[in-house]
Amino acid sequence: MQVAWKSIGAIVALMLTTSLTGTYAQTNPNAESLSGAATASSASTPARLNLLQCIEIAQQNNITVRQGQLTVANSDLQLHQSRLNLLPTTSFQTNQGINGGYSINPQSNAFVQQTIHSSNYQLNASFTVYNGMVLRNTVKQNELTLQASQQELNATKNNVSLTVAQNYLNVLTGTEQLAVARRQAEVTQAQLDRMQRLVSAGSAPEANLYELRATLASNQVDIVTAQNTVDLAKVALLQSMNVPINQDFEVEPVNVPDPGLDPYTASVQQLYDVASSTLPEIKGADMRVKSAMLGVQVAKGGLYPTLSLNAGLSTIYSSAATKSTPNGQTIQQTLGYFTDPNGNNLPVYTNSPQYDRLGVSYGNQLKNNFSQSASLFLRVPIFQGNLSRNRVTTAKIQQQTAELTAQNTRLVLRQQIETAYTNMRAAANKYRATQVQVSSLEKAFEVAESRLNAGAINATDYTIAKTNLDRARASLVQTKYDYVFRTKILDYYQNKPLSF
Known part of the structure; x- marks a missing residue:
């Protein structure tokens, strides 16, 4: 059963576009309660959640998703900073000083023997005219890095949703199997009541009564087992939502009609062609490759000269400054x-x-000493311990690593599609065979029940027939969900919306 549900997990990304509807309630981001998603006003009524609400809660609470959001925020900040680096840089600096004894008058550069108060103000600006396109290529690289981070965040959300969907469907399957077990017990109880009347009337041996009681006891064990399965499935669902397990809730069933068994129209190659152009993990890997290619260009920019334009404004004040009047x-x-x-x-x-x-006033000194400057600065790298070339080599290695990662991502995707397609075909065959089995066992059980009522067989033969039918019906529930959702997995790879 675990293997069956692994592939079902891939439907989660589709669930975000499904026709399932429901009111989205506010959930506690600290995952303390599910009460916000409850649809009933009574405190004693358990919360009732649909799949979309479970996915929303999980994505709000999941730590990996939060880490991905921080990665996106950091990438966005780096992009913003790289764009600002294209603008001129400006700075203002001032120096307030006091010198005593024999010192230099900053106004006249003459030595004086007195205490001097001085001020110095400077406003500088610098603009990079050319540096091997490092700044502009860095902007382009950071744009791709941000897009890759966003796609990787989407892939992380899909993975979280996969786990939620898997556990959600486990709850639904367990619930339906629990209902089947209860119906089986009801049928056995009805047959036991009828046999009790026949034994009391002397029309049937008392041994049949004991056999049916044993069958009913076995059915009760099946109910307990099925209930435990549902409880464990709910625990797994709550844990995947990062919510404490002391929550009383129910899940809304998904309307899954009996599927048809028409052959799936798309081939493995068609599925791969669509998936390789739409899935976020593929897009993210491709953007990482492009980002690494620009990283090489950024590293090569260190081999080129740097030309910058500098400008400055400055003025000074000195308490030792005087003028003749x-x-x-x-x-x-x-x-x-x-x-x-x-x-x-x-x-x-x-x-x-x-x-x-007489002394010169503060304002007049700042005005009289005001000066401007402008310069062009050229730096030509000649030898830096081969640092720039090693950076280029490192960037090329990172590009090759990104390319191999993208190739491996596509390889894994193809293998997943091939496995999903093969599993879909196997599930179709199993569902078809199980349908035939249930139909045959239902007829066999009807015959056994009629013969038991007529006294032609004993209760043991009846129990065997009933047990076989019960198992087949439970298996049909599982194979039904298995086949339907395996087809939805293939729809997911084709970027189709999910609908039932």
Whole structure:
């Protein structure tokens, strides 16, 4: 039975597009209760969940899905940052200082013996003009990385949903087999009651009564076994949803009519061609290959020169800065002497204005000392210990690894499709044979029941006939679900929506 349900798991991605309907209730993200999904208002009524609700709860609570969401968020952040790296970089810096004793006046670069307060302001900008297309290729690579992460997250969600669907269907199968076991016990109880009347009337031997009682006891054991199977299936379902098992709930049955046995129209190659172009794990692997190819181009960019444009604005202030200001006073000074015609040396006087040394205001210094600069910076790599070439080699190895991973993903997909197709054909044959078996055993049981009522056979022969029919009916339940969902698996590979 475990093997039968493994393939059923693949239907989960289809379940997200099914015609199953239901009200989506708010669920606790900490997975403490299923009460939010209950459809009844009474606290004593168990929650009733459909498959889509179980999948939604599982995807909200699953740790691997959450990790995948964080990976997508991180990839998106890296893409955003790589786009910002295309823009110029700017920075502002300032320096406030105090120097005492013998120091340099930053205003005049002269040595002075005093305490100086100084300020320095700089605004710088840099823009990469060319660096071997590293920045732009990095943006393209991060775009593919983000898309690959999103596809891998979708694949993770599908895998989580596979497990939920498998366990959900185990609950449905166990529930139906439990109903079959109870109907079997009801038939045995009715036959036991009738035999009790015949024995009391002396029309049948008392041994038949004991045989039927033993059969009824066996049916009760089958009911207990079936109930245990349902309980274990519910535990597995809750665990796959990451919900504590102390939850009282029921699952809504899926309307699965008796299937037809017409041959499946698509071939293995057709299934593979569609699946290889639609499944998220294949898309994610292909995007990883493309991302690795761009990684090689990014690494090769390290072999090329880097040209950048730089610009800056700066100004300074110093408390030692002074300027000369006229004070309105003059002083007579002798410029020299000249000799008149008589041979006398006469002095030459001039009136020189007098100045005071005053400090320069903070704002005026910032304005007067304001300067601009612009430059082109070229860096040509010549030898760096072969670092850039080794990075290229490493990037090529990563590309080859991604290509092999993509090839292996396709190989696994083809093998899964081949196995699913073979299992579908085997399930069809088994379902057809089981239908014939049940039909034959029903007729045999009707004959045995009639002969038992007529006293032509004993209760042992009747019990054997009934047991064979009961087992065949239980097997028919399993083969029915098995065959139907194996066909839905193949529909999933064809990217078809699930409908019943």
